[in-house]
Amino acid sequence: xxxxxxxxxxxxxxxxGKSTLVRDLLALGAISGVFAALVGDDRVALTQRHGRLLxxxxxxxxxxxxxxxxxxxxxxxxxxxxxxxxxxxxxxxAPRMPTRAEGMVLLQGVAxxxxxxxxxxxxxxxxxxxxxxxxxxxxTE
Numbered sequence: 001x002x003x004x005x006x007x008x009x010x011x012x013x014x015x016x017g018k019s020t021l022v023r024d025l026l027a028l029g030a031i032s033g034v035f036a037a038l039v040g041d042d043r044v045a046l047t048q049r050h051g052r053l054l055x056x057x058x059x060x061x062x063x064x065x066x067x068x069x070x071x072x073x074x075x076x077x078x079x080x081x082x083x084x085x086x087x088x089x090x091x092x093x094a095p096r097m098p099t100r101a102e103g104m105v106l107l108q109g110v111a112x113x114x115x116x117x118x119x120x121x122x123x124x125x126x127x128x129x130x131x132x133x134x135x136x137x138x139x140t141e
Contacts, residue, residue, distance in 0.1 A: 002037045003029060003131055007055050007082030009044070009107075012090030017119055018042075019066050021090065024124030026077060032128070037077040041065045046084070048108040053084040086134060087114045088127060094118040 001008050001022050008025075010018045019041055029036025040057025041064060047054045057063075062080070064072040087105050094116045105114040115130055117123045 001025060001039055002035065002079055002082045003128070004035055004135065005083075006085040006131070006135070007039060007053075008086045008088055008131070009046070009053075009055060009084045009112075010088045010090065016090040017123075018090060019068070021088070021117075021124055021127065022065060023067070025127060026075070028124055028128050034128070037079045038063070038065055038075045039079055039082045046108060048110055051110065053107055053110040053112065054081055055084050056081040084110075084112060086131065087112050089114060089116045090123075091116050091118060 001010065003025065010021055012018050022038060022041070026036045026038065028034075039055050041061055043058035043061055045056045045058065047056070057080075061072070063074055063078045065075045067073045084107075087107065089105075098116065102116065103114055105112055113134055115127065115134075117127060120126075
């Protein structure tokens with residue numbers, strides 16, 4: 001998905017809440033004035049180009065998001081691709097004080113900031129808050 005100008009790759013096991021987090025972030029973006037859009041759900045193609053990681057949806061799933069119990073649903077706010085600038089891993093428990101190593105991940109030769117979120121109900125708000133903090137830190141570097 002995209003928040004602002006940043007592609008966010010959300011990873012996790014089946015049933016971990018990836019699509020739910022995307023839906024929640026789309027809604028939070030709308031009410032908080034932050035641009036938010038879907039790139040793709042489940043099968044997202046990642047390509048490294050010029051030191052950046054690009055994400056694009058599988059053509060058969062472009063514009064669709066799985067809603068458990070309802071199946072694939074069309075999403076109005078979509079973009080065809082995004083530069084991934086953050087990886088969010090959904091886990092059973094998030095570290096209270098992440099180490100520097102836990103805060104980064106290497107994907108296809110591109111080092112990216114990483115956020116680990118637990119399945120608590122407020123994780124979309126946590127993700128939005130931490131994304132904003134990350135943006136501030138990246139702008140001051």
